[in-house]
Amino acid sequence: MHPVLLLIITVIDFYFYLVIAMVILSWLVAFNVVNLNNQFVRQVQHLLHRVTEPLLGPIRRFMPDLGGIDLSPVVLLIGVMFVRNMVSYYGVQLLAG
Numbered sequence: 001m002h003p004v005l006l007l008i009i010t011v012i013d014f015y016f017y018l019v020i021a022m023v024i025l026s027w028l029v030a031f032n033v034v035n036l037n038n039q040f041v042r043q044v045q046h047l048l049h050r051v052t053e054p055l056l057g058p059i060r061r062f063m064p065d066l067g068g069i070d071l072s073p074v075v076l077l078i079g080v081m082f083v084r085n086m087v088s089y090y091g092v093q094l095l096a097g
Helices: 003-030 039-062 072-096
Strands: none
Touching (some): 003 039, 003 072, 039 072
């Protein structure tokens, strides 16, 4: 596979894991396993929020209100997997043809 295509897929995979880390950290904060008074935890939460919120914000605006349940990360993860598969498929097609 072409190195540029591998780089794009790696960046998409890395973003996928950042979204999962954001979800897990939000659960840990919600259940008082970690405390945002800890400077390291606060910095990690701030970094994950800044990286994921540009894509989660628009999704949240279109999602219906389900009370305390936020399904926007699930929608984002499905979208990221879709984009990864599209890049893989069409990247291989482009390089083969």
